[in-house]
Amino acid sequence: MIAFVKGILDSVTENSVIIENSGIGYEIVVSSNVIRSLPDIGEEVRLYTYLYVREDIFMLYGFNSLREKETFISLIAISGIGPKGAIAILSELTVDELAMAVISKDTKAISKANGIGTKTAERVIIDLRDKIKLEDMSADDDIISDSDSDVSKDNVVDAAMALTALGYSKFDAMKAVKKVKDKDSKTAEQIIKEALKNL
Numbered sequence: 001m002i003a004f005v006k007g008i009l010d011s012v013t014e015n016s017v018i019i020e021n022s023g024i025g026y027e028i029v030v031s032s033n034v035i036r037s038l039p040d041i042g043e044e045v046r047l048y049t050y051l052y053v054r055e056d057i058f059m060l061y062g063f064n065s066l067r068e069k070e071t072f073i074s075l076i077a078i079s080g081i082g083p084k085g086a087i088a089i090l091s092e093l094t095v096d097e098l099a100m101a102v103i104s105k106d107t108k109a110i111s112k113a114n115g116i117g118t119k120t121a122e123r124v125i126i127d128l129r130d131k132i133k134l135e136d137m138s139a140d141d142d143i144i145s146d147s148d149s150d151v152s153k154d155n156v157v158d159a160a161m162a163l164t165a166l167g168y169s170k171f172d173a174m175k176a177v178k179k180v181k182d183k184d185s186k187t188a189e190q191i192i193k194e195a196l197k198n199l
Helices: 032-036 066-076 083-092 095-103 118-128 150-165 170-178 188-196
Strands: 004-012 016-021 024-029 044-054 057-063
Touching (some): 044 066, 057 066, 057 083, 083 095, 150 170, 150 188
Antiparallel strands (some): 004 044, 016 024
């Protein structure tokens, strides 16, 4: 098992990269989110990898974080979703955005991924809903942090609910509220005003 590949970024295509290490070029399939985070050609890069083996297929898939790799593994375990579908989902949504979509049962957000229909999106939600919790999201970007007071947590939840009442999906509402800075020091009304700018 190849846990990760570290080396010099040699080249980048639409859906893969080649990383050179000790004279060997490793071709790794990645999501567009990974491509957007890559350094310049010729610079050092490290990607966590998953080796997919099926009959005559040996393919390396690369990720920015272990969470992203674990999410990929969870996705390919779902009936009807292979590596291509999993990469499509991770190209459309970050791990945290996928978590929000699953929590809010937003099939529309997931089905935006290339080749993923509504029924497949529903399957993703059913299979992942017990594995993904809001508190598992990245600590830096979490919609509610452990340090927030009960009042500020209530304000954040109230703001998200208010946006949902205005017609926004739970996914979009949570995503917009999440982007508001210094949420813990703002009232629900202030959070709503700031969040609306992100919609």
